[in-house]
Amino acid sequence: MKLFNKNQSKKIADHQLKNQLEAFDQIRSAIFPMPRSSDVVTVQFNDEGKEMSKVHKHYIGDITIFYQVDRGTFWEVLLKENLPPTISLEEIDHLAYQNLTNNFRCEIILSSRFLGYEIYSSEEMTACSLLLPNLWGNLSNRLEDDLVVSFPARDSVLIVEASKKAEVQELKQLTETIYQENEKPVSRLIYQFSRETHQFSLLNEQQHSY
DSSP, X not given: OOOOOHHHHHHHHHXXXXXXXXHHHHHGGGEEEEEEETTSOSEEEOTTOOEEEBOEEEEETTEEEEEEEEOSSSEEEOBGXXXXXXXXXXXXXXXXXXXXXXXXXXXXXXXXXXXXEEEEOOTTTGGGGGGOHHHHHHHHHHHTSOEEEEEEETTEEEEEETTOHHHHHHHHHHHHHHHHHOSSBOOOSEEEEOTTTOOEEETTSOOOOO
């Protein structure tokens, strides 16, 4: 067995931390917050069978935010064990939201599936619109109403004015259909965005802040 004195052990630890920080700097601008179903498992196993924890936090309702790295041709889940110990969840969260704000692009279109609106963006990013309160604030002001919104799948966001009760019922039914049939479901719940507070809550429940 190879033994190290305290100075050698510290040098090894410092070298490992330096490598981790350099690796983190390379992905810093590619980390994004991705809404996922709270049913998604929060651990995975590496090639050696070791359990690894996905970096995540509960957001609202049945939605959990997982942090993922855009590798260009695929998305990689950020794992706690691969992060430098000096990097906190709060710092990751801040970076991810900053990247999302700077990079998210979408169109709000009239839906061909029901009498409401949908968000059109890249397949993996559409549901990320949940995390951009300015987008929802601008839309609610434009429509002069609170919004009823659902995020049934990664590529599906449904919207209707809260005052349009018949259309709200259509949205509920379509949400359940998409959630059941889509290969990448996110949430089967219905949310309401308040024009006054710029906050999401579960429909018909008390407001919850971001």
